[in-house]
Amino acid sequence: MRTFTLIWFGQLVSTIGSYMTGFALTLWAWDLTGSATALALLGFFSQLPRIPVTLVAGLIVDRFNRKRLMMLGDAIVALSTVGIGVFYLTDSLQLWHLYLAATLSGGFGQIQSLAYQTSISSMVPGRQLTRANGMNSAVHYGAAIVGPAVAGMLYPLVGLLGILLADLATFGIAIATLLYVQIPQPPQQVSAQLETIAAKLTFGFRYVWQQSELRALLLLTTLFWFFHDLGEAIYDPMILARTGGSAQVLASTASAAGIGGVTGAILLSVWGGPRRRIFGMLAGFIGAGLSKTVFGLGRSPLVWVPAQFCSSLNFPLLGSSEIALWMTQIPPERQGRVFAANALVVQGGSAIAALIAGPLADQWLEPAIAPGNHLLSGILGTGSGAGMALLYGFCAVAMVGVGVGGFWLPALRRLEASPTVAEQRIGSDRG
Numbered sequence: 112m113r114t115f116t117l118i119w120f121g122q123l124v125s126t127i128g129s130y131m132t133g134f135a136l137t138l139w140a141w142d143l144t145g146s147a148t149a150l151a152l153l154g155f156f157s158q159l160p161r162i163p164v165t166l167v168a169g170l171i172v173d174r175f176n177r178k179r180l181m182m183l184g185d186a187i188v189a190l191s192t193v194g195i196g197v198f199y200l201t202d203s204l205q206l207w208h209l210y211l212a213a214t215l216s217g218g219f220g221q222i223q224s225l226a227y228q229t230s231i232s233s234m235v236p237g238r239q240l241t242r243a244n245g246m247n248s249a250v251h252y253g254a255a256i257v258g259p260a261v262a263g264m265l266y267p268l269v270g271l272l273g274i275l276l277a278d279l280a281t282f283g284i285a286i287a288t289l290l291y292v293q294i295p296q297p298p299q300q301v302s303a304q305l306e307t308i309a310a311k312l313t314f315g316f317r318y319v320w321q322q323s324e325l326r327a328l329l330l331l332t333t334l335f336w337f338f339h340d341l342g343e344a345i346y347d348p349m350i351l352a353r354t355g356g357s358a359q360v361l362a363s364t365a366s367a368a369g370i371g372g373v374t375g376a377i378l379l380s381v382w383g384g385p386r387r388r389i390f391g392m393l394a395g396f397i398g399a400g401l402s403k404t405v406f407g408l409g410r411s412p413l414v415w416v417p418a419q420f421c422s423s424l425n426f427p428l429l430g431s432s433e434i435a436l437w438m439t440q441i442p443p444e445r446q447g448r449v450f451a452a453n454a455l456v457v458q459g460g461s462a463i464a465a466l467i468a469g470p471l472a473d474q475w476l477e478p479a480i481a482p483g484n485h486l487l488s489g490i491l492g493t494g495s496g497a498g499m500a501l502l503y504g505f506c507a508v509a510m511v512g513v514g515v516g517g518f519w520l521p522a523l524r525r526l527e528a529s530p531t532v533a534e535q536r537i538g539s540d541r542g
Contacts, residue, residue, distance in 0.1 A: 114292045115234045115243055121288030122227065123250045125185065128281030130258020132192060135266050135274040136209055143206065156210040160218035162458055165451050168222050172447030177226040178294040182286055184223020188216045189282040196275040225454075229446040232438040233295040238383075246380050247431070252372030252423065295443075315452025318445065325440060327522035329453055332433055335396055335513045337460040342403065342506030344468035345499045352496030353410060360412050367416045371423030379427045388432040388439075389523055395429025396514030398422075400507050407504030408491070436526065472499045 172180060191212040198204035235243045262274055269277075319325045354360045385391040402422035409415050441449050476498030480491060491497045491504075517523055 112235060112243070114294070115231065116246075117288050117292055118227075118234075118294075119243075119246055119250070121285035123253060124281045125285035126250050126254040127258045127261070128278035129188070130254045131262040131265075131274050132278040134258060134262040135271050136195075139204075139271050140206060140209065156213040157217040160214050161221045162455070162462075164218045164221045165225075165455050165458065168225050168447070168451050170448060170451075171222060172226050172229055172451070173444060176296060177230045178289055178292075178296075180226040181223050181230075182289050184219045184226070185282055185285050185289075187219040188223075189279055189286075191215050192275055192278050192282070196272060196279075199271055199275070225447060225450060228434070229443065229450060230294050232446065233443050243431075246376065249373055249376035249380070249427070252369045252376060252427075256366065256369040256373065313452075314445075315448040315450070318441075318449055319452060323522045324526040327520050328433075328436060328526060329456060331513060331517050331520070331523065332392075332453075333457050333460050335510055336457050337464050338506040338509040338513065339399075340461040341464035341468050342407075342503045344465045345472050345502060348472075349496050349499035349503055350415070352499065353494075360415070363412055364415050364419045367419040368423040371420035372426055374420075375424040375427040379431060384428070384432060384435070387527060388436050389517075389527055391432035392429050392436065393514045393517040393523075395425040395432065396517065397511050398425035399429065400510030400512075400514060403507035403510065404504055407500050407507055440526070468502070472502050476501050 195204065195208060195212055198208050231243055231247075265274060265277070319329055350360060350364060385394075399422050402418050402425065406415055406418035406422065409418060437450065437453070438446070477495070478498070480497035480501060491500045
């Protein structure tokens with residue numbers, strides 16, 4: 112775990128710096144425009160390049176040195192930060208500069224993230240994979256707490272330029288940790304016949320679809336994340352609508368989510384995770400869904416904050432268990448293409464969820480929860496946000512259903528009954 116822990120520390124520090132910069136740029140853009148749309152476009156341009164990049168990222172990660180790809184990704188994002196700093200110093204920084212930087216960071220960040228994820232199984236013993244992926248959960252949740260809090264304190268004192276310089280220092284730490292470690296590179300497969308580009312790009316999909324156990328795992332997780340993202344798309348407007356636009360309440364639920372995620376990651380790192388990882392994933396699905404059901408029924412921070420804490424407590428368990436399942440079933444030299452294919456499927460479901468959530472809530476469910484409807488109004492209340500709460504609650508119950516249904520799928524029960532990649536190789540060596 113020593114090499115992994117060193118790299119993990121560098122990624123944690125770098126992610127904290129990125130959250131600091133994101134917070135500071137949000138404040139700068141809001142002062143400039145006062146437009147929510149302008150801020151939302153920052154997230155859009157960060158996500159926009161990820162889908163086309165994911166098409167080829169798996170092939171790139173499996174063919175090229177993963178350590179250098181990680182360093183390249185960090186370097187490109189750091190250069191984007193430098194560019195923003197130069198424009199700011201010359202009083203020429205504009206909103207489209209931020210969109211361009213977000214696009215570059217999103218595209219190269221996808222390759223960097225995939226290279227990092229697929230390197231874990233070659234650095235960490237199989238019995239430690241769940242613990243390692245739990246530690247990775249702490250990177251996101253920990254940075255989500257620390258980054259904005261530190262930036263909020265420093266921004267009035269050092270301004271945007273000071274935050275950018277601090278972010279560059281964190282990138283330096285991340286790259287330095289990569290310089291002094293060795294990341295094992297999976298062996299290159301030598302094929303007797305030349306593959307077409309289409310065959311290479313679709314390899315991950317074909318590899319998963321031809322195995323019933325992996326196909327069931329992908330479909331079940333895609334269904335879970337579809338319902339999760341469908342509810343998450345109306346999470347912010349639901350809280351704001353039910354609190355009269357209170358940013359403080361929204362911030363308190365976000366903090367509860369971060370604290371819950373970090374707590375779950377720490378507990379998982381100490382515990383190491385369940386022996387049957389499929390049970391850990393399904394139990395996480397159910398626990399997150401039950402907590403979100405309570406959240407959807409709530410009408411005040413007294414319910415929302417503890418429910419959000421309990422919900423996020425489950426995500427390190429379900430996420431690390433799922434990733435560990437894939438890592439133990441997929442050879443390291445194929446993980447890049449398979450993980451990229453999985454990401455495309457999940458991203459497609461998430462995009463559909465985001466597309467339909469708003470119209471479904473605004474045009475159908477909000478008008479449906481009227482004061483005269485005693486059954487629904489008695490449960491969810493009335494007024495603005497009640498229809499969105501109905502959609503959120505439905506998605507939460509569906510998440511529970513996905514978790515419960517997973518226990519009844521024979522293909523999933525067979526997943527860990529079959530030999531892992533490591534076990535197959537040991538058997539082959541002995542033969």
